[in-house]
Amino acid sequence: MDTASHIYDIIIVGAGPAGLAVAARLHERTPSALFTDSEHQRYHWMKASSSSLRTSRPARSTRRASTRQDRLLRGDSSIDAGGLDIAVLDAHGDKWMSAWDEKFEQLKISHLRSPMFFHPDPRDRDGLLGFVYQEGREKELREIPGVVGKGLSKYQRKKSIKSGRYPQETSYLDERNRPDYYRPSQSVFQAYCQDIVKRYNLSNLVQKSDVTSISHDSFSGIFTLQTSTGVKRARIVILAVGAALPPTLPPDCPFCGLEKAGSVTHAFRKRPSSPTLNTLPPHVLRKIQAGRPTNVVVVGGGLTSAQVTATLLHQGVSKVHQLVRGPLKVRHFDLDLPWVGKYRNFHLASFWGADSDHERADMIREARGGGSITPEYKKILHELVKSRRLELREYTTITRATWDEAAMCWEIGTEPQLEMPPIDHVVYATGVVADFETVPAVQPLLEQYGIETVGGMPCLTDDLMWNDEVPLFVTGRLAGLRLGPAAGNLEGARQGAERIAWKVGELLKKWDGVDQNLEDGYGREEEEEVDSRRLGLGLENQFGVLGLSEVEC
Ligand SMILES: Cc1cc2nc3c(=O)[nH]c(=O)nc-3n(C[C@H](O)[C@H](O)[C@H](O)COP(=O)(O)OP(=O)(O)OC[C@H]3O[C@@H](n4cnc5c(N)ncnc54)[C@H](O)[C@@H]3O)c2cc1C
Structure with missing residues (x-):
């Protein structure tokens, strides 16, 4: 079946969280609850500005057979992916979430x-909870x-914020939503992802395959993907595909x-001879085994840099020198709290309402x-600084580096x-840039x-x-201009999946002629209509769709 002549309905490239969210959503019959009804009532302007969010007409169901309430509960515009022919291709492995794990x-x-x-x-x-x-x-x-946390009363929290003891403002986090603001272990998160895979019957979809080029025939409407496992x-x-580019050293580094x-290496780059990330090169391992002192430089101020530092010391490196270009910032989350807090949709609305990309x-x-x-x-x-195993330098950059082949170490100059x-090894933990125009596959x-492209x-x-x-969709970090600052995080994965699923449903229905009324019935006021696409996207609330005013509700 898997030959160049076979045409899948959908190919998802990437089996990380964003790919999993899309595949699961395509198998889910009801829209996600991304916004609460009370949120819509509070932010009436979200509806007012929502017309600018559409570039294509929303799908409207015009079937008369069932009541509006029935359709709301059923989520008419969602599609039954049971009949869809989907493949998921991932360069890293043939299992969901293999790169993440x-x-x-x-x-x-x-x-x-x-x-x-x-x-x-x-x-x-609240599924994970x-x-x-x-x-x-x-x-x-x-x-x-x-x-x-149980140990801190409201009064204590206020006091600690005032004293600056805790790094991020906490006033966005409502006491009633306490259970939300815990962090899951990787083990429980992994089990939950497996549960999603099992629940939606997605386990056989993933193939290990690196997509190197994607082209589209505008006449037939078919995409052709060149991959490491054929066409x-x-x-x-x-x-x-996340950032879609391999991790590289910053272009201005010496x-x-x-x-x-x-x-020298990047934290997310594997050594050619090693199947694992973050492995030390043989000359450093030999020195560790011989009990000789070793010095490694880690560059970066993000969480990964701290994790790399801790791992290197755990592996036996005698001393790590961590260099940070600016100040070492301390925050609970990798984006500002308002974008993670209960009222993040308020901020998202201003993001969507911005004048330009x-x-x-x-x-x-x-x-x-x-x-x-x-x-x-x-x-x-x-603790590591106190024990003198870590030298942590803020506002410091490397300006010069010379490799001494005989001694197998770097001589490094800084500003x-x-x-x-003498430095045995250097690890850059500086993140991966997003630059869509240079992604080879597109x-x-x-x-x-x-x-x-912007940014x-x-x-x-x-x-x-x-x-x-x-009909090529992009989700995750590269869809940031539409999904907002959390696009590259797990929250972006769910939001992206929701938007894509609605449009995919619309396209497949149009192509397959399953529901001709979709086009014909659009805008016919006399028919019973449920704009469930707007409901699913969170652009409308249930009362609004039913035509009931707040007073009636
Ligand atoms: C160490 C670390 C910890 C993190 N912790 C969190 C956290 O706790 N919470 C959070 O919200 N976010 C966290 N993040 C951010 C995290 O990257 C995202 O939440 C998440 O991985 C985004 O998922 P994604 O599917 O968009 O991208 P990715 O997870 O990067 O998945 C992309 C997939 O696409 C595949 N791929 C790429 N190009 C191709 C190609 N050409 N052909 C085939 N396959 C391809 C890759 O192999 C990969 O499996 C963390 C990031 C890192 C690096």
Whole structure:
């Protein structure tokens, strides 16, 4: 069946959280609850500004057979993916979440950084929390100090915020939502993702396959994907590829061009001879085994840099020198609290209402604010500094590096100037840039159809599609201009899946002629209509769709 002539309905590229969220949502019959009805009543302007969010007409059901309430409960515009022919291709492995699981295992990350409602399950916002209770695994949740936890009264929390003891403002976190603001263990999150896979029967979809090029025939409407496992074809392609680019050293760092000559790497790059991330090169391992002192530099101020530092010391390195370009920022989450808090939809509404994508890109930059570490890791680093195994330098950059082949170490110069011993190995933990225009796989599409990009992200339609003629969808971090600052996090995965599923449903119905009334019936006031697409997208509340005023409700 899997030959070049076979045409899939949908190919999802990427089996990480964003790909899983889309696949699950395509198998889910009811829309996700991304907004509460009370939120819509509070933010009436969200509805007012919502017309600008659409680039294509919403799907409207005009079947007369059932009542409006029936249709609301059934979610008419959702599609039954049981009959869909879907393949998921992932360069890393043939299992869901294999790249995620590997990172967490090799960096020895025990708990997620995000709160309980950040997850890829389309069915229920509180699904992860419910799973934890159902499995009796409450002990695996970790308290977020100063935000939740039995030990701190309201008065104590106020006092601690005032004293500056806790790094992020907590006033957005309502006391009633305490259970949301715990962090799940990786183990419980992993089990929950497996539960999603099982529940939606997704286990056989993933193939290990690296997609190198995607082209589209505008006449037949078919995509052709060149992959490491041969040519594949599909009517719809969904890119859920994270940043989509391999991790590289910052272009302005003095090690560029010296990667083959000396011992320097990026934290997320595997050594050619090793199947695992973050492994030390043989010359450093030999020194450790011989009991000789070793010095490694870690560059970066994000959570990954702290995790790499801790892992290297755990592996036996004698001393790590961690260099941070600016101040070491401490935050609970990797984006500002208002974007994670209960009222984040208020901020999202201003994001969507921004005048331009440039303004949105600025909002993303501001909300994410560069790398930061959690209070938990601040404590770990502090202990390591105290024990003299870590030298932590803020406001410091490497200006010069020379590799001594005979001694197998670097001589490094910094600004401001530091006394640095010979350095055995350098690890850059500086994140991965997003630059859609340089993603190899989309080059044929860029040539054929072009697309504007801002801040390295494509200016997609509000349905996350390339344009109204090219059904290639993008979700996750690269869809940031439409999904907001949390696009690259688990929350973005769920939001992206929701928008894509609605549009996919609309396209398939149109192509297959399943519901001709979709087009014909649009705008016929005399018919009973439920705009369930707007409901599913959270652009309308149930009372509004039913035509009931707030007083009647
Ligand atoms: C160490 C670490 C910890 C994190 N912790 C959290 C957290 O606790 N909470 C949170 O919300 N976020 C966290 N994040 C952010 C995290 O990256 C995202 O939440 C999540 O991974 C985004 O999922 P994604 O599916 O969009 O991208 P990814 O997880 O990057 O998945 C993309 C997938 O696409 C595949 N792929 C890419 N290109 C191709 C290609 N050409 N062909 C085939 N396959 C391809 C990759 O192999 C990969 O499996 C963390 C990030 C890191 C690095």
